[in-house]
Amino acid sequence: MTVYAIIGGTGLTQLEGLTIHEALPLDTPYGAPSADILRGSYAGREVLFLARHGQPHRIPPHQVNYRANLWALKQAGAKAIVAVNAVGGIHAAMGTGHFCVPHQIIDYTSGRAHTFYEGDLEHVTHVDFSQPYDRQLREGLVAALRAENAAFSDHGIYGCTQGPRLETAAEIARMERDGCDLVGMTGMPEAVLARELALPYACLALVVNPAAGKSSALITMAEIERVIEQGMGTVKAVLARVLSN
Structure with a gap:
């Protein structure tokens, strides 16, 4: 059976309805993850949950230890990951409160530890990232x-x-010319x-x-928090459906 991991972003530092069986304070070759990995059951399925920004919400996007987070989830037994992200809307269709399941990503970040394949390697490894998101998920x-x-x-x-600041209007205009529909800091x-x-x-x-x-x-931030609060009910219902199916 596939063990799903859920990475919760801004607004989802806790997963209401998750019955916690244990908290795993894992360490990794890349340091500690943002928070303990919570192993529990949700919608009748075993699930792992990680608060991307820590618990409480304290780690800014550019300082999240992404390598430790992903390594720890794999170590805990994750077989697939659903990430929840709060984003800004660029395309006209992406209005406030709208959901999107993106199919592509463009990386504008800098200075983040972005690969496991570095250091004293036996050989160079390249991964195919043409389609960054899993089709079935x-x-x-x-x-x-x-x-x-x-x-x-x-x-x-x-x-x-890169964050943690929000973007300038000129930066968003450039991203729109590049084809971006959404903007976020943790993808x-x-x-x-x-x-x-x-x-x-x-x-x-x-x-x-x-x-x-x-x-x-x-x-x-007050308006952002209001939208997040309104949208979290749907987020949790969607996660429950995905897990139960």
Whole structure:
């Protein structure tokens, strides 16, 4: 049976309904993960849960130890990963409260430890990253969103920026020219590290604000938190459907 791991981002530092059997304070060759890996049951299935930004929410996107997080999940027995991400909307279809299951990603980050294949290697390894997200997992998320009657897009290009600051309007305009539909700060190197560990990986993105320059209103954390609170019910229902299927 596939053991799913859920990586919770901003707004999902805890998974309501998760019956915790044990907390695993794992160590890895890359240091400690963001928080203990929680092993439990959710929607009748064994599941692993990790709060990407720590518990409490304290680790900014550029300082998340992505290598330790992915290594620890693999070590704990994960066979597939669903990542939940709060993002900004660039494309007109990606309005506040909209969900997206992205199919592609562009990496604008810098200075992040982004591979396991470095140091004293016996040989150079390249992984195929043409399709960064697992097709079967994406289809499961799309089916679950459809069953929940959620407003969603079944594809999109996620642009990952460095953070922790939000982007300038000019940067968003450039990303839009590049084809990005969404902007976030945690999609990379998480996705490619999962690929290097041969872990199927997909993203469930919730649009929590218009990207810079896409609205005349000021982007505030209070508004972002309000949208997250409204959207988390759907996130949890979608996760339950994916797990139970």
